[in-house]
Amino acid sequence: MDTSDLIPRLEEAVPGAVLEVRPFGRGGEISVWVEAKSIQKVAQAIRKDVDFSFDWLENLSVMEVDKALVLTYFLRSQEKGHTLYLRVSIVPDSPEAPVEMLSVVKTWPMAKLPELEASDLFGIRFVGNPVPGSSSGRFILPRGWVGYPLRKSYVFPTEFLNIPHTRPTGHTEPDDYGVVT
């Protein structure tokens, strides 16, 4: 059975969810673009499918393309050996604004940490992620950090914790040896 056989089943299980099917990479694999709001149903459907049973989320990646954030779910079925790439795009209101997305933790528990990472670095709030702190939006970065560093609109901080985030500009007062650099 080929992964492309999954598409009609998916259209039957979640009507209107599949937007586009495109080749992924050079290995003859396919990526399936699905609607952002039906990601949870799609996840359940392909997880439960007897012939494919995608039960392992290998990775969750995010990239910024124009104004949209594109999430890629790298899936694998441990039993059957299939791979599939699910893609979803979401558009934040403004380049700096956080955006909401549905969590797939219920289907794939291993999505917990990648989702937290994505929420920290890209400002995507995953609704349904159970880890405390995921709603406050800071997990990897220290508390009080402003902005989402991997967004293209991100501006580097000038200081944090009173530590200036600049190169030293040289001393104006002599040091203990009387040297001015």
Added chain:
Amino acid sequence: MKSGGFHLSTIDKVLSWARSSSLWYVTTGGGCCADEILAAMGPRYDLERFGCVQQIDPRQADLLIVTGLISYKAATHLRALYDQMPAPKYVMCLGSCATGGGPFAPEFSYGVVPGADRIVPVDIYVPGCPARPEAIMNGLITLQEKIRGHQRSHPQA
């Protein structure tokens, strides 16, 4: 003296000789420079013949060796590590990351502290990416000379 303390000439000499000859160090162990410390500890370079023994506990250490990059999240922990050490304490910056951000300079990286001297007072810098064990040894010997000569580049914080 600048700090206005006592100056006990002969005892001070003995004390600083003793301190410089048993520099027990604790390292942050970050980055690839930590591997160079391991190499310097090994039989080929053998830091122990200078009296430098690695400590796990900062309360028994005289020297803090900062290796590798320091993220802003780790900055408070580095300061805590320094604050736990008993008083005559020295800090060595190892490698360009700890010295000034190195490849993670503020122009290229948003989360790395550009230099450990913004968190703890640094006594000696060892440049290199990574610094070779010979450079580490040279840095330690220079620091020992500095301790014996009562010269500190920064007043105690």
